[in-house]
Amino acid sequence: MAHVKLHIPGPVEVSEKTFKAFCTPMIGHRGQGFKDLYAKMQPQLQTLLSTKQLVYLSTSSAWGVMEGSIRNLVHKKVLNCMCGAFSDKWLDVSKKCGKQAEGLQVEWGSPIRAELIDKKLATGEFDALTLIHNETSTGTMSPLAEIAALKKKYPDVMFIVDAVSSLTALPINFDELGIDVLLAGTQKAFALPPGLAVFTASPAALAKAATTKDRGYYFDFVEFEKNAKDSMTPSTPSISHIYALSSKLDDFFAEGLANRFARHAKTNQLTRDWAAKHGFTLFPEKGYESVTLTCVNNGAKADGGRTVDVAKLQKLVKDQGFLIDGGYGKIKGLTFRLSNMGDETEATMGQLYAALDKAMTQL
Numbered sequence: 631m632a633h634v635k636l637h638i639p640g641p642v643e644v645s646e647k648t649f650k651a652f653c654t655p656m657i658g659h660r661g662q663g664f665k666d667l668y669a670k671m672q673p674q675l676q677t678l679l680s681t682k683q684l685v686y687l688s689t690s691s692a693w694g695v696m697e698g699s700i701r702n703l704v705h706k707k708v709l710n711c712m713c714g715a716f717s718d719k720w721l722d723v724s725k726k727c728g729k730q731a732e733g734l735q736v737e738w739g740s741p742i743r744a745e746l747i748d749k750k751l752a753t754g755e756f757d758a759l760t761l762i763h764n765e766t767s768t769g770t771m772s773p774l775a776e777i778a779a780l781k782k783k784y785p786d787v788m789f790i791v792d793a794v795s796s797l798t799a800l801p802i803n804f805d806e807l808g809i810d811v812l813l814a815g816t817q818k819a820f821a822l823p824p825g826l827a828v829f830t831a832s833p834a835a836l837a838k839a840a841t842t843k844d845r846g847y848y849f850d851f852v853e854f855e856k857n858a859k860d861s862m863t864p865s866t867p868s869i870s871h872i873y874a875l876s877s878k879l880d881d882f883f884a885e886g887l888a889n890r891f892a893r894h895a896k897t898n899q900l901t902r903d904w905a906a907k908h909g910f911t912l913f914p915e916k917g918y919e920s921v922t923l924t925c926v927n928n929g930a931k932a933d934g935g936r937t938v939d940v941a942k943l944q945k946l947v948k949d950q951g952f953l954i955d956g957g958y959g960k961i962k963g964l965t966f967r968l969s970n971m972g973d974e975t976e977a978t979m980g981q982l983y984a985a986l987d988k989a990m991t992q993l
């Protein structure tokens with residue numbers, strides 16, 4: 631069957647080069663070959679996350695590290711900032727880990743604002759918070775720098791940030807932000823196959839984790855740090871993913887991070903332009919739109935924007951070889967999402983817009 635190219639916001643299209651790297655013959659994970667591979671990537675990862683801390687590799691999807699952050703860092707109570715499907719779920723996950731947890735819920739499509747967090751943290755009840763930088767279900771980006779600035783006021787609160795669908799698409803300076811955990815799964819903005827997560831933790835987070843009982847083993851931050859010092863992982867990683875990541879990091883730096891960021895900004899703007907050209911409005915609140923995907927309003931917000939039969943649009947586009955997303959969770963059909971993350975260029979996005987244009991004439 632012919633491959634349908636992925637323009638859903640994860641997993642995204644994986645390049646031939648990446649797949650080739652993925653298929654590199656296997657090596658042992660305690661041997662020098664693996665250590666050399668990880669050691670070669672470490673400075674690239676540190677540059678990507680703008681950190682002096684070691685960057686860890688977890689064979690899990692993002693949720694492994696999202697849950698692990700809760701298990702390692704919550705002693706008192708966690709504030710889960712909620713503005714969409716992924717961030718909403720983090721509250722359930724915290725509770726399932728047996729932690730005291732409270733949701734800070736805003737309407738889907740709205741960002742999380744620093745003032746709201748400030749008010750909650752001022753109660754003194756919390757020792758951790760979770761934030762999704764780019765809520766993929768709604769295409770909404772929260773103002774990370776403003777939120778991270780609160781860390782100065784609440785130094786003992788662990789700031790846990792998911793950048794699954796934003797890391798590599800715009801600068802995120804871990805050390806300068808002063809946050810405690812930054813994590814990303816690799817099947818979104820990294821454009822790798824699903825099954826690997828990348829993360830780092832602050833010295834304060836590592837110190838706190840060391841005092842946490844029942845933090846488990848597989849996602850024990852202390853184990854990750856200890857092993858990373860020797861360019862190893864606590865348990866047998868998906869070495870294939872790590873070969874693929876190494877290839878991808880070479881791609882990032884060959885392109886140049888600034889160029890990569892500019893490319894995402896440009897292709898995202900083109901997608902917004904495509905939506906506007908057809909009379910659609912966007913779902914996120916103005917000024918907080920994601921740069922890696924576009925969540926098009928299709929009746930979720932009654933703002934005079936155009937609506938279409940999303941299932942039909944998806945099928946018409948799929949028949950031309952492209953998979954787009956028909957909306958997530960409670961906004962399925964009331965929105966649709968177009969991804970520009972990963973390797974997409976103006977040229978490749980142009981092919982998607984052409985297919986969409988054609989589909990629009992057939993609805």
Ligand SMILES: *Cc1c(COP(=O)(O)O)cnc(C)c1O
Nearest residue numbers: 691692693716764766794795815
């Ligand atoms: C996709 C996604 C996740 C969940 O990732 P899994 O790979 O399913 O664990 C978490 N957060 C965000 C922002 C996502 O986009």
